[in-house]
Amino acid sequence: MHRLFLFGFGLVLTACSAIQYNLPPVASETDGERRAGKFIWHDLISDDPAGTEAFYGELFGWEFRSLELLGASYWVISLDGKPIAGMVDQSGLAAQRDISQWMSVLSVADPDVAVTIVREEGGQVLREPVSIGDRGTIAVFADAQGAHFATLTTVTGDPVDEELLPPEGAFLWHELWTADVVDAADFYARLGNLDTSAGDSEGVAGADAIEYRLLRSGKLTRGGIRSLPQDDMPSLWMPYLRVETLARLELLLARVPALGGEVLVSAVARPAGGHVAVIAGPSGAPVALQTWGNDQPLIEDI
Template sequence: MTDFNGQFFWHELMTSDPQAALAFYTDVVGWTTMPFGPDGDYMLVVGSAGPLGGVMAIPPEAKDCGMTPWWGGYIGSADVDADAARLAAAGGSIKRAPEDIPGVGRFAVIGDPGGATFMLLKGSSPDGMAPPPPNAPGHVGWNELYAGNFDADLAFYTGQFGWTRGDAMDMGDMGSYQLVSQTGGSDFPSMDAGIMPRPDVMPVPLWLFYFTVGDIDAAVERVSAGGGTLLNGPMEVPGGSWIIQALDPQGAMFALVGTRADAGEGA
């Protein structure tokens, strides 16, 4: 059983129109879907190596509080109550106190020191998920934090979850882009996340998740054809991959990482 404690392992879209969102992402990313739960109103999304997340409607109480469509990430926890208290004492905040999801596990919603939100989850089943292989189609290939407080957030995640720092890349006026590893590695191949100061164009601090696709240009065409909005890219990143950031038709921000058939084309 894989130990996902301290690592993102599940990703969830809360949206205003689940069926339309599922149609968009299954075309753009290549997922298959399956219903989950007694009412089948939570839809699992499945990549090449198995389930990786779910899609659900924004709960009415959350909608009343102003929630708009967004992608959230779950970090594994061995003890949600203890971890929530520890993270709050370390400068985070408890946005939703620990509670049980019948048949799923125990979760809590946490804010980091800069204001970005993530969830803790301890599954109720002893059977764990196997991590996908690197660059598995449809799965999250990169996790990126637009930090509301770069120094405090970096210290928070490395100190509380044991993430390790890799190289830091100078982005000029935008500050540093800090590579980190959720699994404690120190070499570039094990880096699976990045932390950077929140750009002025980003309205709030948030975690952004990059789903792995094949040809990035073909994926951009699918995004546009499906009613999505390209925000940035395609842009080449170290290692030879190409990325985009975009909005889905309901307004949730997401990102893709892929390859380019002709790497000699302009970014």
């Protein structure tokens, strides 16, 4: 298994320095509503921004727009003209080791309440809530099992819930791999005002059936929680990118090494549908690729 799956994230992560930046909203068009418990953004912390841009640009056609910020480097990542994520240059962060990783960002109604919940539930506040201008107020945490995530309270509202599948190369699903499924489910249910339901799945490497929980907001499913594929992994939030077909997934996996990335887990079938693989770009940050055809329902509706 890849080194990023093996080393612990036992460090103090300052995702935002003392300087307060003005970042654009996560969505250009909203209805003004906040959707607590929904993952509304993704930031990639990279120790190789140039290599990362080339990798994802070639693999999925992502476009990177650099923002002029005082003392920091940040890029907005778009697909087909729609912003889907951001990239942070690790060299501008106060980190004592390589912390390249994808940071999934959860919507919360009140950042101070989120801080209280995290502390009461045994997690860590890695960055106190801070304003980042037009985007809103962000905070960075680790849950009680050590998985990193961020929360955002937007200024202009969260992205609306889509009625159509995202395009290939966009974010399809969010899954927590954790050492304690029940405790984590209770924690995120409280943090995001979500409901939980149980289900069965299989290990990413095609192992035996494992315990699985779904996080729901009404009829919409916001994410999944599963036990760790192997005991010596750290807990982490794994974002999933959509790929339309298995043939397309195999083609993408074949290109990954030549583009400077690594295939961490080859494609395997999932009981819920489709196939999944795990790759890492040049920075080493893992991300899953999930096949989901146009004839399948939104994963949020399962």
